[in-house]
Amino acid sequence: MVFGDPAEFNAYKELVDTFNAQQTEIHVELTHVPSPKEYRTRLVTEFAAGSPPDITLMNYRRYAGFAANGMLEPLGPYLAQSALISQNDFYDVAMDAFIWQGTLMCLPQNISSLVVYYNQDLFDAAGLPVPPDEWTWAEFVDTAVALTQDFDSDGTIDQYGLGVEPSLFRLAPFIWQNNAPLVDDTVRPTRLTLTRPPTLAALQWFTDLHNVHGVVPGRIEEAAQDSESRFLSGTTAMFLNSRRGVPTYREIDSFTWDVAPLPHGKTSAGILHSDAYCLSTTAVDKNAAWSFIEFANSEAGQTIIAGSGRTVPSLKSVAESAAFLDPTQPPSRANVFINNASILRRVPIISTWQEIESVADEEIERAYYGDITIDEAARLAFQRTEEYFLRAKTAVYP
Amino acid sequence: MFERFSILRLSHHTRWRLLLLPYVLGVIILVIVPALFSFALAFFHYDALSPPVWAGRLNFVLAYTDELFALSIRNSLSLILIPVPLRVFGSFLLARLMQRNGRFLSWFRSAIYLPSVVPAAAFALAWLWILNPLYGPVNLLLTAIGLPAPAWLVDPVWAKPALVLMGLWPIGEGFIVSLAALYDIPPELEDAARIDGAGAVAIIGHILLPLTAPILLLLTFRDAIFTFQESFTHIYLMTQGGPYYATYTLPLFIYEQGFDLRAFGIAGAALWVMYALTGLIVTVLYIIAKQWNVGTTEETFVL
The missing domain is CATH 3.40.190.10 (Periplasmic binding protein-like II)
Known part of the structure; x- marks a missing residue:
């Protein structure tokens, strides 16, 4: 199956x-x-x-x-x-x-791992070089800003620089890149550590993509047409996804696309898929x-x-x-x-990880769209996932 | 020799019972037995992967103390209290409008029934498009005439009204039943009232509504119970209970506890709370009916 x-x-x-x-x-x-x-x-x-x-x-x-x-x-x-x-x-x-x-x-x-899929035609049209093999968070954001365009100046963004799902799994590599922990113990985790300052800083950077830089679609725009569809239709320049997208993207014939690595923060880190x-x-x-x-x-x-x-x-x-x-x-x-x-x-191997992600995703999404502060999201995600950590069985002998 | 077993030789009542048998069997096997199983399950910890462990009343306590459980009940009830009376009264008024025979009326009547034959999943997906915050026809229309366009299913404030709005369309059943009930009223009553000087509103208020009340009440019962339990498909496909639990209803809570979180005990407990609430709705409506003295006597039998 x-x-x-x-x-x-x-x-x-x-x-x-x-x-x-x-x-x-x-x-x-x-x-x-x-x-x-x-x-x-x-x-x-x-x-x-x-x-x-x-x-x-x-x-x-x-x-x-x-x-x-x-x-x-x-x-x-x-x-x-x-x-x-x-x-x-x-x-x-x-x-x-x-x-x-x-x-x-x-x-x-x-x-597989999370990478940046990019629409080369849109980079060319904006006169930007394609993402290099090594780039920083700041360069990544600057590129996304340059590619976010309201061509007819009607107040509606016609082309977004970036598309990314606001979820714990997408956020995790950026947490690690900030030398911060996702959980307190990678083998026998007992809690999410979103509330720790370096982790919170990564969450801040991630949510700023929407709340400060406006390089990703808002909640309404995302609901009207999701980022992956926007990437496929050539109105989003970069989209974060794993290798899974390739068979579908190979059916694109209206533009040239390719992949680049994620930017790096204080260190380089990727996430296993x-x-x-x-x-x-x-x-x-x-x-x-x-x-x-x-x-x-x-x-x-x-x-x-x-x-x-x-x-x-x-x-x-x-x-x-x-x-x-x-x-x-x-x-x-x-x-x-x-x-x-x-x-x-990789994220920890525990029996309740799916449930932990589902709950944390809800709070991260709210912070991403500016409904709540990142502190609130981090606290709620920690509190709401506690019971699942308590019930978890781990990959190591008890 | 077949004549000895012929259905014609059986008494009237036996024949009815025989005809009902397949349905009764269906209800027992598909509804009553699973319901009893889930009642038993409500007293166990069961994750479907390891054997059940006795939990006593714990699942009920867990459900009771879960904020999402209380929220799901509130959402479920608010999605009954507003749309159900609107739907029943709306289908009655439409039936009244379409009661006469006219050239185009039969077309209109078919058109009103049409949304009711659309499968729930297709209906939900169609409305997902109709209510698309940027590209949906509703918002394009609202924007074109200069009105503010709400984000509907994406906005916690507008998500419930969006579901109510959507629920106003599949009213075919209530419409047909109301139409039949209206045809059943002797036209002399209406004529007599008109001669006495009653206007359209007075005729509806004093003659048609009281006479069709038992049937409208029955429709309300059915619709309330149906909406309570069957709203799941639409919500699951359209909002998954979101945005941030704004449309999170009791059936969704039960589904998530069972099939997402594998807490079948809590799901069973919540399911029986839903049964109890359904019973409560029926009881309240029954008491109201009894006070009005409609639908409870032999002639106007409803329950």
């Missing part, structure tokens, strides 16, 4: 078709749920009903709740015996995210299910998905191959994702 846009779905369909065609004993059926939010609900209901799909694609922020309840079969032992792939073939930072209480629980397909193939304990034929997971994460399998643009392959050999770095397909600066691998950090 996977989620994603039609373009992403096609990639998985090709993967499954290839697997089904090359052998006759196992037949894999693909289930597709379009939105990530519904996917999450569907996972919970299907696991609760005791009849989940044998294999599910799960984000590292999401699998812990299932792992903590023994719903997932650890894949470490299977990988150790594989003749096709081995632990060392994969990027460590992606693998580490799926180690639950000492064992590899799920096998990651990708090592990674989904993994997980095996349900209820699967009847686990070896057959593993054969598919193994195939999907072999060079052949990861090459298919990488070809669609969907993933930054977790297999080093595929990530460094033409399948991913294909110079004929945008983004031409795909190596930005690979360079990120060394500076990636």
Whole structure:
């Protein structure tokens, strides 16, 4: 079971078709749920009903709740015996995210991260150089300001410099870039630390994008047409997203686009985005299910998905191959994702992280749109998420 | 030999019961049994992934002390109190207007019924566009005639009115029932009143409303209960309870507790609070009906 846009779905369909065609004993059926939010609900209901799909694609922020309840079969032992792939073939930072209480629980397909997608035509039209491989927060804001335009001077912004979702997950890399903590303990967290001064400063900078600089759409403008649609229609110059957007963006033919790294603050930091193939304990034929997971994460399998643009392959050999770095397909600066691998950090692996993000997002969004102060947002996010930290099970032994 | 089992040989009542059987079975299997299960669930901690643990009254206490729970009830009630009477009275007035036979009236009647056949999800998505704060036709119109254009679903103040406005359209059922009720009134009564000098308002106030009251009351009951429980689809698709809980209703609270937070015990407890509140609405309306002496006698049977 996977989620994603039609373009992403096609990639998985090709993967499954290839697997089904090359052998006759196992037949894999693909289930597709379009939105990530519904996917999450569907996972919970299907696991609760005791009849989940044998294999599910799960984000590292999401699998812990299932792992903590023994719903997932650890894949470490299977990988150790594989003749096709081995632990060392994969990027460590992606693998580490799926180690639950000492064992590899799920096998990651990708090592994506947050980057800046930019519309090169709009940069050219404004006479600006494209974002360099290294730039600062200030340069980033200045660029966004220069690209925010009211062409006909009617008081309505016609082109925004930037689009970013006001959420904890989007804010996190900027917190780390300010040498500030997101939680009090990355392994056994007990609280969000948005209230600490350096973290608060990052939140201030992030909310200033809207409240001071006005380089992102306001709440009404965002509701009328969201930033990703604006980027696709060529009215937003930069959009922050992970690799996930690529299959859809490759369908753009009205302008040239590419990717650049996030700017850096006091230090450089990126945020890991990674989904993994997980095996349900209820699967009847686990070896057959593993054969598919193994195939999907072999060079052949990861090459298919990488070809669609969907993933930054977790297999080093595929990530460094033409399948991913294909110079004929945008983004031409795909190596930005690979360079990120060394500076990636991740949110804590705890069973209630999704709930913590949902609640914190509401308060961050209110501060972002200027409804409440950042102090208030930080305090409310801390208070409202406390109970989820209390209930959390962590990836390390208690 | 089939004649021995023929349905015609059964008594009138038995035949009715037989015909009702599939529906009764449906209600038992799909409504009553799950409701009883959820009642039992309300006394357990259950996250659907690990086995349930006895919790006593704790889930009810947790729900009761959750600010969002109280807020969701307030939102739910305010989304009943204003739109339901508006809808029922509106469909009655429209039925009165369309009562005569005219060349175009049958077209109008179809047009009024039309929004009611649109599936809830399609209706919600259409209104999401209609109420788009910048590009929606409502705001384009308001701006064109120089009126301020509210942000509707994006603005905490305007989100509820937006939902009320949207709810005013699917009134087909109430309209048809009101129309039938109006046709049922002997025209002589109206003629007699007119001869006595009664105007249009007096006819409605003194003749038509009192005579159709039992039916309007029934419609109000139905609509109140329906809105309370079924508003979920629209809200889930349009606002997800936002902006910042402005349209967060009880069914949404139950859904989130259950399927987002995996707190099925609290969801079960909240569900039974919803049942109790539904019962309360019915009781209050019943008491009012009894005082008016409408809809409670054999002739004007409603309940």
